[in-house]
Amino acid sequence: MKIISKQDFDAFINALIQDESLDVEGVKAKGDKFVFGPLDTATELRLDYDVTILPPKKYFLPQYETMMHFDISTGKATAPAMDTKKVIVGVHPYDLIAIQQMDKYFFDTNVDDIYLQKRKNSLLIGVMPAKASEKAFYGDLMKNAGTPELHFDLMVTDLGVLYAVLPGTPEGAQLLSRATSRDAQPQEIEAAKNKRQEAIDRATRGLKVGPKAWHSLLSNNYMSSIWKEMADQCLACGSCTLVCPTCFCYDVNDEVGLDLNTGVRTRTWDGCLLRDFTKVAPGEIFREDIVERYRHRINRKGKYLPESMGFVACVGCGRCSSQCVPDIADPVNLINKLAEATMDTIPDTNMGHVPEKSDLGIIASDSLYIPRTATIRRMMKLTKTETFFEIGLDDGQPLGHVPGQFVEVSIYGVGEAPISVSSPPGGNTFQLIVRNVGDLTNKLHSLSEGDKIGIRGPFGTGFDTEGMRGKNILFIGGGLGIVPMRSLIKYVLNNRADYGKVMILYGCKDPSELLFKDEISQWENTPGVEMHRTVDTCAEGENWDGQVGVITTIMPMVTFDPLNTIAVVVGPPIMYRFVNRDLLNMGMPEENIIVSLERRMKCGVGKCGHCQINGIYVCKEGPVFNYKDIKDEPEAFS
Amino acid sequence: MKPKVAFFDFASCEGCQLQVVNLEEAILDVLALVDIVSFREAMKEHSDDYDIAIIEGSIARPIDIDRIKKIREQASILITIGACAHLGGVQRLGNQWDAEANKVEVYERHPGSEITKGDSNPYFAQIKHRAVSEIVKVDAAIPGCPIDSNEFGKVLVALLTGKKLPIPDYPVCVECKKNENICVFETGGFCMGPVARAGCGAPCPTHGGECEACRGYVDHPHTQAHGEVLKKYGLSPDDIMTKRTMYNYRDFEDKGGD
Known part of the structure; x- marks a missing residue:
C-alpha cells in the first residue's frame, strides 16, 4: 500500500488526463447528484460522492453501442474501431462487484468479444465510499460475505489529509508509479482497513434475509400475493433495470443511413419490465401481465442468476429504489415483506453476491455477433406464407448442426431472426422453412436464389438422438412445429435401423397450411412409418383426405408402449398443455416427452436475456427440452 | 423513378416542416431518395402530382375535411408529422367547448370581425378538432411537438425499405x-x-x-x-x-x- 498526499493525487490524475493515450473518466457532480464522465481536470473529481445515477456498467455495455458497421451492397460487416484506453476513477466496491458479475456473465460459455475488448481496455481505480446514499444496503449484503477479493487496478481510501492507495494488478502498480508516493506505515494500513469497515457498516438498512437465502425465499414465494400488490403500483417504465449495475439485457437494432446502403448494427439497454421485452414477431408476448414482469426482475436477481451463474445479482447500490417514483423497486423492502409473510424457515445456499475475481486473460475465439456469409441456393414457395430456402455457407463448410438447433439469419439493414434448421445433419447445404411474419422474414421472402444472407450458429440444444436410440418415436407436430421436427424425422428415417416404430401425427389449421405435401405422402408410404394428419377446420369442397379436428383427436389412432416410446412434441404454446396431458394419461413417463419451445431468441448466445423461461435461457439450454426438466418452470407452458 | 413528395399544412404552427428544413445538409441525402414537388417552407414550386403526402396540422374546418380526403385519394402513402396531425394538437383542448362558441370567442368579439361573422366565409367555419387519422387512413405517423429531424429520416428509410416503423412502444x-x-x-x-x-x-x-x-x-x-x-x-x-x-x-x- 502506498500513501499519496491529496495534492500529489491531483497531480497524478492531471498527468493521466494530459496523457493522450488515455481517456480518463471519473465521478463528477451533476446538479446535486453524481455521474461518471470524462475528466477535464482533477478538481472535477468528486471522490466524496455517495452513488452515481448510472453505474460504470455504461463503459463496458454502453447505453448505445455499435456492434458492427455494415455495407448492404457488398454484404460486408466490420467491427468498430478500438476505443482509447480508459482509466475509470472512483469506482465504489459494490460497483466493482457488479463488474465482476458482468465479467462472469459475458465470459460464460460464449465469450462476448465486444464486451471483453472494452473490459480489457480499461483500468479501474476504486475508492472506498466516503458516505452511503440513503437507499444503499451493500453493508447488509456484505454480512457473512467474508473479505472477498475484488478486481481493481488501484483502490483508494481517504485517510483525511492523505490517500492510501493499494495496487490490485501489475497494470495498477505501473500506473501508480507515475505518482509521487511513499510506502504506507502499519498504522496507515490499519486506518485504511478501519475506513473500509466503516464504509460497509454505514450502508445498512436492516435487510432481514441475507443474499445467500434469497434463493430459498423466492422459491417459496413465487405465488405470493405480494407480487401483485406491488405490481399494481408499477409504471412498467423500466427505470429500475436501466439504472441497475447487474441488469445486462440488451436489444439489437439495424440502422440504415439515408444512403440506404451503409449502417450500423447497435445494441442498446433493454429491460424485462418493458412490455415488448418478450414479444416475438408473430405478436405473442410471453410476460404480458405486469406482475409477471415485476416478479421476473427480482427472481432473476435472487434465484435465476444464482442457479445459472452462481451469484446473487444485486450489489446493494440502492439505485433502483432511488429511481423508482412509486417506490416499489427497493429490494430491502421487498425481501423483508416476503420474509415477514413467510412461515417457512429460509435456509442459506452457498451462493452469495460476490463471484470470484475475474480472469481478464480469457480469449474470445470468434466474433460472437458478426455473421458468416451464405448464399440462397434454392427457394420454393410452400404455402401462402411459408417459403423453403436451401442455404450454403460461402466458406464451403457444412453447418454442423444437430436436429432441433436453430440459426440466426441476418440481413444487414433489417436485422436478425432465429430460424429452426429443417434439414437433417450432413451435406454442404441446409434448409430453412420460413413464415413471413416480421421485418426479417418479410425481407427474406423478397430475396432470390443467389442472393447473400448472413448466418450465425447453429445455436441451442437440439434433440438427443443418441438417447432416443432403440426406442419407438412418436412425433406430434402442430402448425410450424413440423419444421424443426422434419430435421429429426429425416434423421431417424436415415438411420432407420437404430429406432423402433415411427409414428407421425401432424396437425395444422386448414389444408392450405399443410407443409411438405410430397414428403408427407412419401412418409405415409414408408414401411414401418405410421402417419396421421388432421386439420382444425376444412371448408366444404376442399380437397382433404386426412382427419378433421385438433391434434389430440388423432392421438388415440396410434398404439404404442408408453414406457418404450419417446414422444417428440413441437407446436404452438397452447398445444403442449393438451397433448402432454393426454400423453401422461396414456401412461407415458414425463422423461419420455421431448418438447421444443419458442421464445424471443434475439442474440442466440445466452446474453441478451429476452428468451428466458423463468431462469432458463431457451437459446442456450433449449429450444429442445425434456418435459421432466422444464415442466416445473411456471412460465414454460402457461 | 424517385417517389414524388408533397408537404401540406393544416391547423399548426408549421414547426414540424421547419424541423425537416433543419435537417440542413442531410436534406441533400433525402433529395437523393425522393423528389420534393411541393414544400411551402422551402421552395416556390408546387405540383399536385405526388406519391407521398406529408401532412402537418389538425383538421379544424369543414374545408379541411374535403382537402385531406382529396390528398388521400392522390397519395399512395400518407405520412403525418407532429402532434397536431397525430393527436389533434394542443388546439384540441378547444373541444371542451362548442365549436360555434370557440368561433365567437376567437373571431367575433374583436374589431374587424365583420368578415368572420355568420356562415358565409368557409375559412372561419369551425368543427371539433380532429387528428388526421380520424378522417382518413394514415400510413405512418411521426409523433412529437415538434417532430425529431432524425426520426423523420428514419421513418423515410423504413418506408422506402419496407421495414416496420421505428417508433418505440416504451416510455x-x-x-x-x-x-x-x-x-x-x-x-x-x-x-x-x-x-x-x-x-x-x-x-x-x-x-x-x-x-x-x-x-x-x-x-x-x-x-x-x-x-x-x-x-x-x-x-x-x-x-x-x-x-x-x-x-x-x-x-x-x-x-x-x-
Missing part, C-alpha cells in the same frame, strides 16, 4: 435514464415520461424541462399508477387533468371524457 423514462438525467420528480417537477411514448430521446427532461407526452402514450400506459405518483408528489386533481389533456385530449375523448 420516455427509458431514454431519459440512458441520458443519465436526474429524475424530474426529484427536482420538484411533474413528468409524463412514465406513460409517454419514447423515440424523441427525452430532450425535455434532458434540458431541464418536464415530459408533456407530446408523442402520445405508449400502447398500454399504466395511467392509474402514474396518477398515484403525481398525487403522491403533490399535484392536484385539476393539475393532473391539465397534464393529461395538454397534448392528449384525444385520449381523454377516446375514453369517453367530455
Whole structure:
C-alpha cells in the first residue's frame, strides 16, 4: 500500500488526463447528484460522492453501442474501431462487484468479444465510499460475505489529509508509479482497513434475509400475493433495470443511413419490465401481465442468476429504489415483506453476491455477433406464407448442426431472426422453412436464389438422438412445429435401423397450411412409418383426405408402449398443455416427452436475456427440452 | 423513378416542416431518395402530382375535411408529422367547448370581425378538432411537438425499405435514464415520461424541462399508477387533468371524457 498526499493525487490524475493515450473518466457532480464522465481536470473529481445515477456498467455495455458497421451492397460487416484506453476513477466496491458479475456473465460459455475488448481496455481505480446514499444496503449484503477479493487496478481510501492507495494488478502498480508516493506505515494500513469497515457498516438498512437465502425465499414465494400488490403500483417504465449495475439485457437494432446502403448494427439497454421485452414477431408476448414482469426482475436477481451463474445479482447500490417514483423497486423492502409473510424457515445456499475475481486473460475465439456469409441456393414457395430456402455457407463448410438447433439469419439493414434448421445433419447445404411474419422474414421472402444472407450458429440444444436410440418415436407436430421436427424425422428415417416404430401425427389449421405435401405422402408410404394428419377446420369442397379436428383427436389412432416410446412434441404454446396431458394419461413417463419451445431468441448466445423461461435461457439450454426438466418452470407452458 | 413528395399544412404552427428544413445538409441525402414537388417552407414550386403526402396540422374546418380526403385519394402513402396531425394538437383542448362558441370567442368579439361573422366565409367555419387519422387512413405517423429531424429520416428509410416503423412502444423514462438525467420528480417537477411514448430521446427532461407526452402514450400506459405518483408528489386533481389533456385530449375523448 502506498500513501499519496491529496495534492500529489491531483497531480497524478492531471498527468493521466494530459496523457493522450488515455481517456480518463471519473465521478463528477451533476446538479446535486453524481455521474461518471470524462475528466477535464482533477478538481472535477468528486471522490466524496455517495452513488452515481448510472453505474460504470455504461463503459463496458454502453447505453448505445455499435456492434458492427455494415455495407448492404457488398454484404460486408466490420467491427468498430478500438476505443482509447480508459482509466475509470472512483469506482465504489459494490460497483466493482457488479463488474465482476458482468465479467462472469459475458465470459460464460460464449465469450462476448465486444464486451471483453472494452473490459480489457480499461483500468479501474476504486475508492472506498466516503458516505452511503440513503437507499444503499451493500453493508447488509456484505454480512457473512467474508473479505472477498475484488478486481481493481488501484483502490483508494481517504485517510483525511492523505490517500492510501493499494495496487490490485501489475497494470495498477505501473500506473501508480507515475505518482509521487511513499510506502504506507502499519498504522496507515490499519486506518485504511478501519475506513473500509466503516464504509460497509454505514450502508445498512436492516435487510432481514441475507443474499445467500434469497434463493430459498423466492422459491417459496413465487405465488405470493405480494407480487401483485406491488405490481399494481408499477409504471412498467423500466427505470429500475436501466439504472441497475447487474441488469445486462440488451436489444439489437439495424440502422440504415439515408444512403440506404451503409449502417450500423447497435445494441442498446433493454429491460424485462418493458412490455415488448418478450414479444416475438408473430405478436405473442410471453410476460404480458405486469406482475409477471415485476416478479421476473427480482427472481432473476435472487434465484435465476444464482442457479445459472452462481451469484446473487444485486450489489446493494440502492439505485433502483432511488429511481423508482412509486417506490416499489427497493429490494430491502421487498425481501423483508416476503420474509415477514413467510412461515417457512429460509435456509442459506452457498451462493452469495460476490463471484470470484475475474480472469481478464480469457480469449474470445470468434466474433460472437458478426455473421458468416451464405448464399440462397434454392427457394420454393410452400404455402401462402411459408417459403423453403436451401442455404450454403460461402466458406464451403457444412453447418454442423444437430436436429432441433436453430440459426440466426441476418440481413444487414433489417436485422436478425432465429430460424429452426429443417434439414437433417450432413451435406454442404441446409434448409430453412420460413413464415413471413416480421421485418426479417418479410425481407427474406423478397430475396432470390443467389442472393447473400448472413448466418450465425447453429445455436441451442437440439434433440438427443443418441438417447432416443432403440426406442419407438412418436412425433406430434402442430402448425410450424413440423419444421424443426422434419430435421429429426429425416434423421431417424436415415438411420432407420437404430429406432423402433415411427409414428407421425401432424396437425395444422386448414389444408392450405399443410407443409411438405410430397414428403408427407412419401412418409405415409414408408414401411414401418405410421402417419396421421388432421386439420382444425376444412371448408366444404376442399380437397382433404386426412382427419378433421385438433391434434389430440388423432392421438388415440396410434398404439404404442408408453414406457418404450419417446414422444417428440413441437407446436404452438397452447398445444403442449393438451397433448402432454393426454400423453401422461396414456401412461407415458414425463422423461419420455421431448418438447421444443419458442421464445424471443434475439442474440442466440445466452446474453441478451429476452428468451428466458423463468431462469432458463431457451437459446442456450433449449429450444429442445425434456418435459421432466422444464415442466416445473411456471412460465414454460402457461 | 424517385417517389414524388408533397408537404401540406393544416391547423399548426408549421414547426414540424421547419424541423425537416433543419435537417440542413442531410436534406441533400433525402433529395437523393425522393423528389420534393411541393414544400411551402422551402421552395416556390408546387405540383399536385405526388406519391407521398406529408401532412402537418389538425383538421379544424369543414374545408379541411374535403382537402385531406382529396390528398388521400392522390397519395399512395400518407405520412403525418407532429402532434397536431397525430393527436389533434394542443388546439384540441378547444373541444371542451362548442365549436360555434370557440368561433365567437376567437373571431367575433374583436374589431374587424365583420368578415368572420355568420356562415358565409368557409375559412372561419369551425368543427371539433380532429387528428388526421380520424378522417382518413394514415400510413405512418411521426409523433412529437415538434417532430425529431432524425426520426423523420428514419421513418423515410423504413418506408422506402419496407421495414416496420421505428417508433418505440416504451416510455420516455427509458431514454431519459440512458441520458443519465436526474429524475424530474426529484427536482420538484411533474413528468409524463412514465406513460409517454419514447423515440424523441427525452430532450425535455434532458434540458431541464418536464415530459408533456407530446408523442402520445405508449400502447398500454399504466395511467392509474402514474396518477398515484403525481398525487403522491403533490399535484392536484385539476393539475393532473391539465397534464393529461395538454397534448392528449384525444385520449381523454377516446375514453369517453367530455
